[in-house]
Amino acid sequence: MERERMDYDVVIVGGGPSGLAASIRLMQRAREAGQELSVCVLEKGSEIGAHILSGAVLDPRALEELLADWRDRGAPLHTPVTEDRFVLLGERSARRLPTPPQMANEGNYIVSLGNLCRWLAEQAEALGVEIYPGFAAAEVLYHDDGSVKGVATGDMGLNPDGTPGANHEPGVELHARQTLFAEGCRGSLTKRLFERFDLRAGADPQTYGLGIKELWEVDPSQHQPGLVIHTVGWPMDPKTYGGSFLYHLEDNQVAVGFVVGLDYDNPYLSPFEEMQRFKTHPAIRPTFEGGRRISYGARAISEGGYQSIPRLTFPGGALIGDTAGFLNTPRIKGSHTAMKSGMTAAEAVFEALTGEAAEAGAEVSAYPEQLRRSWLWDELYRARNIRPAFRWGLWPAIAYSAIDTYLFRGKAPWTFHHHADHEQLRAKDQATPIDYPRPDGVVTFDRLSSVFISNTNHEENQPCHLTLRDKDVPVRVNLERYAGPEARYCPAGVYEFVEDDSGNPQLQINAQNCVHCKTCDIKDPTQNIDWVVPEGGGGPNYPNM
C-alpha cells in the first residue's frame, strides 16, 4: 500500500533533551536569519516525557546556552543541589568518603527530566516546531544514492502475525533534507545506521549501564530538599560496577535509583533485585519507611564515553544525544551533553541547509568538527579512563580515579578500552547463584507491582516488538548455558521461562510489559534479541521521571 508522504527540512527522531534542544536551536537560527525552516520531531511515547527517565541532577550549562532566560520562561528547575554525599556501603556499614570532584554538584539542579522535556517541547512548539508524540519511527528511508532520505512511521493496527487488522493505518513517510537521530541509548534505527554506514569502525564497543528508578513520597521528617547522595559498594560485589543515587526533590519527593554496569559477568545477577535489596540497607531504609512509592521505571544508559563515540554523521543525517553516547559516566550526567550535541548539530545542519552549497543528502561533517572544539569533547576526554578502570574492582578503581583526576587532570598519556557487554557473561556452572530476599511490600516490591506503576501499556493485538533472530536460542543457549539471564536482567518481567504442555521449557515474552529500557537488546549473549519499535504510543507513561 502506498504510504502518505510529508516533507520537512529537518526531521528529528526522538523528543528527548537532545532532539528538542536541536529543534529549538534550528528554529532560533532560522529566525535570526529571517528564513523559513520546517522541523518535525517524532516521539514514540504517548506524549513528550512519557518515555523519559533519568536521575536527574542537571548541569544547566547547555540549557544556559540554549535559552539564557530559562528562569523567566519558567523552566522546571526548582531544586538547587544543597549538599553532596558520597557513601561507601558495606553490608551493615555506611562510610562517608570525600566527594570526588566529578560528583560535586554545586550550581546544579535536581529535576525531573521528563518535566524538563515537556517544558522544552513547549518552547519548541512556540518557535514553530511540529511535534508528533505517539508516532514511532520504524524504518530509515534511503535515496537511490544511499543517503538517508528520512524515516517512516510504523503501521498502526497490525494483527500479531503482521497482517493488517480492521483498523489498519499504514505508516507515513517523512522526507527530510537532514534527519537527526535522537533516539536515546541504543536507538533501534541507530543500530541499523551503525551497520549500514559502518559508523562504529575504529570506536570501542559501547558499554552500558541499566538504571532502575523509583520515585517516592517520603515522610517529611526524612526529607531534605536539595540533598544528593551517591553510594558505591554493597550490594554489588567488588567486581561489579554499580551504585545508587538518592535525590531529594521538592514536595517530599525522593528519587532513588540503582545503576548496574551491564558488563556484569554473573548470569544470576538481577539488577532489579539489587535495587530492591539496596533499599533495605540500615542507612537507606529509614528514608522510605512511612513513605509511598509513586512511580517506577528503568532505562539503559551509554557508559562508554569518549572511546565509544561512533562516527556521528552520514549522508543525509547525524546522531545526537545518548544514541551516540555522550554520557559523562564519572559525573553520572548526560543530559547537558545530549543537549549540547543536539545544539551543535543543529547549528551545523542549519549552515549546511542554507549555505551556498546546500544540497539534500549531504554529510554535515561540520557537526563533529565543531563538537570536537566544544567543552563537551574536553569534558568527555578527561573522564575517559574512569569507567574502564572499574574492571579492576572498586578499590583499585577509586584509587586510580583519584590519580587520573588529581595528578593527570584527565590527561593521562593512555586511554583504556571497553569490551562488549554481551560477551561478559560466564556460563552458569562457573557462576554462583544469588539468593535475593523476598519483597516486604513496605520498601521492597516485586517486578509486576513495579511495572504497574510505570503506567506501561501496549495495544495487545500487535506483532511482538521483541523479535528473536532464532527462536531456539533462548532455551538452547540462554537457558542451558547461562541459566536464562533475560528473566533476571529485564526490569519489567517481560521474559519468563515457562514449561509448555509437555513439560519442556520455553521462553514467554510478555511484550506489553516492556518499559523500553533496551537492556535485552544490549545484554542478550548471542545478540539474538532485536528490539524494534512497537506501535506508537505504547510503552510507559512516566509522569515526572
Next chain:
Amino acid sequence: MKVLVTAKRVVDHNVRVRVRPDGSGVDTASVKMSMNPFDEIAVEAAVRLREAGQADEVVVVSIGEKAVTDVIRTALALGADRGIHVDTDAELQPPAVSRALAELAVRETPDLILMGKQAIDDDSNQTAQMLAGRLGWGQGTFACGIEPADGEVIVAREVDGGTRRVALRLPAVVTADLRLNEPRYVKLPDIMKAKRKPLEAMSLADLGVAGDAGLTLLGVSEPPGREPGVRVADAAELAARLRDEAQVI
C-alpha cells in the same frame, strides 16, 4: 444533519491515578491526559455518520482550561469539522456541564448530540441525561448502534441481557457505549490538517453559566488496601478459621 459531539479531557486510561497527599483530589500534575475513551467512540460515530452522508457537519465541544483544546484537536484530526472550546478553570460537575451544553445546543441547533456514556475520571454518567432533560429532547443512552432514519434516529441500547432498540425523534441526545465502534487511529497528516480547522473559544460566562452552585467537594481518598491472604494447612483449618475468625460459616 448537524451533529454536536462532546469530548472531555481526562487522565489517560493507562495511568494509575493517585490521590494528592492532602486528599483534595486526584494528582494530575505531569500526568498523561487524553480524550475520554467513550467520547472518542462518540466522535468516531459522528465522523462515520458524516462519511456515510447522513450528517453534513460534525462540531466537537470541550469544556475546561486551555489544555482541553488538545482533545478538540484530536477530534478534529479524527475527522470533526470544527471545534468549540468553552473556557473555564473551574472543575465542573454534571449540572453545570449540562447547563452549558444546553445553552450551546440552543445556539448551534444540532439535530443530534453524541456523547460518551460517561467519563472515566468521575464515572458520573449523568451529563447526557441532564442535558436531554434540560432541552426536553429524547435520549438514547448506552448506544451500541445508531441508524438515522427520516426525522428520527434508531438507537440500539445496551441493556442487561441484550439490546433494546428505541426510535428517537430528532433532535436527540445519544451516548456511546463501548461496543458502538472501534475508533480509528489518528493519521499523522490529519493532525497537521487539524491545526487549520476552525476552533472557536468562548467563556462559560458567555453562555450565561456561572458554575456549580451547592456542590462542595469534601475529600478524595484511595480505597483501603487489601489484607494479604494467608495460607492454611488443610481443609479442617480452613473451616475452623472461616467459622472462628471470619465468622462466615
